[in-house]
Amino acid sequence: MQVAFLGLGTMGAPMAANLAKAGVALRVWNRSEGPAARLAEVGAEPAASPAEAAHGADVLIAMLADDAATKAVLLDGGALEALAPGALLVNMATVAVAFGASLADQAERCGVAYVAAPVLGRVNVAEAGELNILAGGRADAIDRAQPLFDVMGRKTWRFGERPEQANAVKLAVNFMLASAIETMGEAASLAEGHGVSGADFLAMATSTVFAAPAYQGYGAAIASGTFEPAGFKLSLGLKDVRLALEAAEAARTPMLFAAVLRDNLIDGVAHGEGDLDWAALAKVAARRAGRL
Structure with missing residues (x-):
């Protein structure tokens, strides 16, 4: 499974690091280059752009600051369009309910499955891989993401078929x-x-x-x-x-x-x-x- 991870901030960096340390084939991107370079030391492959990170990925995980950053990277940055039909997009950021619903619609138009999976826990919890993950989306889509969730979190809580419910x-x-x-x-x-x-x-x-x-x-x-x-x-x-x-x-x-x-x-x-x-x-x- 090829995984792309976008957003290596306070929470994203330890989450991505845990995936890399677990042997996941991981391509990473961050607006500033330093965090991606540090992830390369544990086996991740830095990408020059969001679209480059997403190209050929089976699963794309986004952990960005807010609605604006998520839109800028996934939509304006071309990451969603770079995914092949049948790929899975997992947005783990805390975003507006309305924006989450809109993102689900846009993913569907691209033929991409979509799961919203915001997390509970501070940075020390992320580092320990003990996050609680709040997942919304189709059961089969969440099932595809579950092996990755198991690396990053202690438990996945499922909250409905509509991603924005999470x-x-x-x-x-x-x-x-x-x-x-x-x-x-x-x-x-x-x-x-x-x-x-x-x-x-x-x-x-x-x-x-x-x-x-x-x-x-x-x-x-x-x-x-x-x-x-x-x-x-x-x-x-x-x-x-x-x-x-x-x-x-x-x-x-x-x-x-x-x-x-x-x-x-x-x-x-x-x-x-x-x-x-x-x-x-x-x-x-x-x-x-x-x-x-």
Whole structure:
């Protein structure tokens, strides 16, 4: 199986590296050349363009930043058109539901099977090959991608025959994560307002009633004020909450708290915090309470 992998950023690079180390015949492309050159050291073949990477590939995996980057590479960059009929396109980026549906339509017109497979997990999880993969698409198409998913992830969760259903699930999860960060930030500010250490409060809460990985990981970052290097930038969190609201409107689903989160994330970006880890959303609550 010849696999092409487009997008070697924070998440894409370790995912592609795991495929190469597993012996997958891998051709890679990235906008900047450095990551592709590093992948060559573990057996991947760098390509000069997205179309060159896609040419002759049985499976094309894309892990790009957003809708615009995905469109620029897959469509404007000619990668989708370079795939032969019968090939498989797997988009593992977090994109809008509407864009995911449009991409599925365009793949079908090219005779290419399409699976949306956004992931759950930060860079350390990607490095360990322990991602949770949220897959949407025809069962036979997901089955074709499954051996690759098994290398990159610990479990594949299937969410329907329409690829964009997986995109909706990913946006829903990211909304929940943003909500957890927001509530921890506000709760810690409440405790601090009464002379209690916010770090002590979060250590207790995330060891007892909220003893879950998301709360523990982000709670520790909030408690220590460690927001760099960013595992997931606050600006990308804003993008995903906006996409969740867009998807909610399309489904006539009110999401009142999502609108609050969007505005608080805008507050963070306006204060120059867009490149920090999105755990820095907690700084918005602290700032409003006069504790920054």
